[in-house]
Amino acid sequence: MILRRYLTSQVATTTALVLGFLVVMLLGGRLIRYFGIAAEGGLNVGVLFSLIGYNLPYFLELILPLSFFISLMLVFGRLYSDHEMAVINASGISRSQLGRLLIPLGLLLAIAEGWVSFVAKPWGMYRASNIWQEQSMAQVFDLIRPKQFISSGNYHLYVGEIGQRRESLGDVIIVQMAKNQADNRSLTDKSAKKDTLIFAKSATQTLLDNGQIQLNLYQGRRYEIDPASRQYSQVGFDSYRMTLTAPKADESKQLRIEAVSTPALIEVIRGTLDRNRNEAMAELGYRASMPWLMVLALMMALPLSYTRPRQGRWLKLIPAIFIYVASVLVVISLKDSITKGKLPVGSYAVAMVLLTAFALYLNYHERWVARIRLNRKKPDGN
Template sequence: MIVFRYLSREVLVTLSAVSAVLLVIIMSGRFIKYLAQAAQGVLDPGVLFLIMGYRIPGFLQLILPLGLFLGFLLAYGRLYLDSEMTVLSATGVSPQRLTVYSMAPALIVALLVGWLSLGLAPQGVASVARILNEQDALTELDTLVPGRFQSLRDGSRVTYSQELSPDRSELRGVFMSEKRFSTDGTSERGITVLVAESGRQEIQEDGSRYLILENGYRYDGEPGEADYRAIQYDTYGVLLPKPEVAIEASEREATPTRELFGSSDPRMQAELQWRLSLPLLVFIVTLLAVPLSKVNPRQGRFLKLLPAIFLYMAYLGLLIAARGALDKGRLPAALGLWWVHGIFFAIGMLLLYWERLSLWWASRRAPVSEVAHG
């Protein structure tokens, strides 16, 4: 029991450290993407941390199996280097028993991954989609920051306001620059610059929104040429573009797991099998990691680390490829993703019993060699 607690503690501590590092790396890259969108006025800066919080379950469901795999390799590899595994082997802890001990922390991680993949991750995706839809329902004036030039989402319009009322309905010191295109939208025909002392947002009965500019000028021309047309106006209306809804994830990823059961849609079946595969992935990578963690003290701790990571990447990559094939109806639902797990389960069993198989094969060849010499 002491040995079991010691091994579990070593693996779980290493798992926590590795998973925390991987989570920070992945979240940093995604946060930079959202931060760039917030700087462009596409997202409200106030929702950035809320979005990242909802995305954490989706990140963790993929990070934890890899963290556990690396945790076994690093923790058990250190024990082999320090000859602690040699002592355990001398006391009767065989590789098979070590695998049984390792399944306890794997069970904890599998339950956590199952909770994430079947419950929290779909809820997080749905919440992120709802937030992004709400952000897309905002016009450029709703995300406008006073004193900053803001580019519209397609880059065709730049808006600036010196002052903005608290309710965002009144603007002071307005500047707008917009590209003009041909009727077919293929070629640029110059720019239009609008300046005004003030402006206000007006909503029509059909839901369309206008920016009403007052006491200003309109300039039409092409950059680099002196032929400009200037028009002075008292009131000028600018139609604000209707929002385009852009959902970051597909609808099936946000579908609750209970709704996936019994569905005949190949896409829904692929999503269900993917969510069920992640907890199963934890047990199979444990079966792979235990024999791969065995290292020779003379060879170093990281000799088998790179081949082991390649094996894990092959496992995950094959799962993703099978998911895509199942999604497109190229694989029957009964076969689904399970054949991939079967292949790597067989590889894990082969690695686990490799020494016994080698001894058995040597014993089978020994009599043949003796007869030949005789």
């Protein structure tokens, strides 16, 4: 019991320290990049740390297993270098038994890794994409120049005059292309095929909390034009309100696959949502494989941390990290191949079985080789 508490506290503390170091290093690079974008006027400084926070689960998904593996290597390497492992083995506790003492911690971290992969990462990337959308729309209005057209998606905006502080616009022309109106409607709907042309004497703009930019148009006319028949309809208005962003009902088609929630991925695989099914299966299999990396970390660290007397605790650290990172890269590479349809989604299970077999070989090959040599030395008939 005392040994279990000691090992668990040492591994947990070291994991936290290594994780903190890797998080600071990786997010520090990302923060510098965001500061550069903000310095160029492409990002509001007020959302920098929000973006960093929302991107944190994306980094944790990969660096949490690596941090656990490195901490195991450091803790067991110190036991070997300080000859504490020899004392533990002499007391009747084998290396495998030490690994079993860390199973509760490994399972806890595997559950945390599963939560990050299935819940936290999609949520964080979804929120980050919303912030980027808001910032991109804000940039559109920052780019408004008098008597020039600017474009945002399928919208084209012309402004004749700009008031002070950009609170009011004058002589506004808005061209809304047909395919933007066809969202969530059938292509056979004739009204969905019409372009829209809006003239307004003045307008005011408002940036909503959900990322949509709202225009309040005054004293103008609205035309609906059918490009095929060249027929049009028109209506005058004293005030007219519209938004310049696409509706969010079809967001699953626009988001990166990493930002799609796990229930939505399941719906895509079932065919309920219109999206690349192979891409959804690849992402779901990838998320399911990540918790297993915690188990592999525990299985691989035990034999790879073994050092002979006077070899030093750092001798095998770098080669062991390369071996573990190579295992992780196998899982990552499968995602691209499954997305392109080159491999079935069952390749994840095959890879996990092969990596587990490799970890078992690392743990027991010395014992197997010793038994084979012992059997060869036995005389015939015994």
